[in-house]
Amino acid sequence: QVQLVESGGGLVQAGGSLRLSCAASGGTFSSYGMGWFRQAPGKEREFVTYITGNGGITYYADSVKGRFTISRDNAKKTVYLQMNSLKPEDTAVYYCATRVSGGSYYYTYNYHYWGQGTQVTVSS
Numbered sequence: 001q002v003q004l005v006e007s008g009g010g011l012v013q014a015g016g017s018l019r020l021s022c023a024a025s026g027g028t029f030s031s032y033g034m035g036w037f038r039q040a041p042g043k044e045r046e047f048v049t050y051i052t053g054n055g056g057i058t059y060y061a062d063s064v065k066g067r068f069t070i071s072r073d074n075a076k077k078t079v080y081l082q083m084n085s086l087k088p089e090d091t092a093v094y095y096c097a098t099r100v101s102g103g104s105y106y107y108t109y110n111y112h113y114w115g116q117g118t119q120v121t122v123s124s
Contacts, residue, residue, distance in 0.1 A: 002027040002098050002113040009094060009118030012086055016122070020081040022096030022115055030054065030074040033099040035111060036081050038092035038120075045095070050105040051079065059105060064090075086122045093117040 008020040022034070033052050039045040049070040050059045058070050067086075072079040079096060095117045103110035 002032070002100075004096050004098065004113055004115035006094065006096050006115040006118040009120045011121045011123065014086060014088055014122055014124050016086050017082070017084045018086065018120060020083070020094055020096075020118060020120075022079045022081075024077045024079075024098070027098070027100075027113075029077040031100075033105060034070075034072060034079040035097050035099060035105055036070060036079075036094060037097060037108060037111075038090075038094045039117075040092040043092075045108055047106050047108075048094070049081065050099070083120070086120075088122045088124045091120060091122050093119050 003025045004022055006022050012018055031053050035050040036048040037045050038048050047061050051070045051072055055072050067084050069082040096115045097111035098113040099110055100112045
């Protein structure tokens with residue numbers, strides 16, 4: 001069983017930055033790919049970014065490429081999401097999730113454990 005706890009969300013003006021953290025407990029953290037997803041009101045949960053277990057490979061949604069950076073510290077069992085140049089359309093609840101086995105990193109159904117989410121609000 002893996003437990004995930006996100007933190008770092010908040011209210012920020014457009015153009016600002018936030019850094020989200022996702023702390024894991026249980027399981028073998030370095031074995032898991034980790035993803036960040038987000039869900040805006042009235043919309044489906046969508047892929048934001050993904051990082052492999054050793055941190056060597058990352059993927060980003062086109063909407064955040066060049067602005068967001070995912071990273072991880074396996075010693076601390078934590079994955080981070082640095083968000084720069086934030087836009088009002090980035091407003092959402094952000095979730096981290098653990099991908100234990102195969103399947104595309106892009107789809108929510110390939111993730112086995114989820115955090116409770118952290119709210120990010122970007123004002124214009």
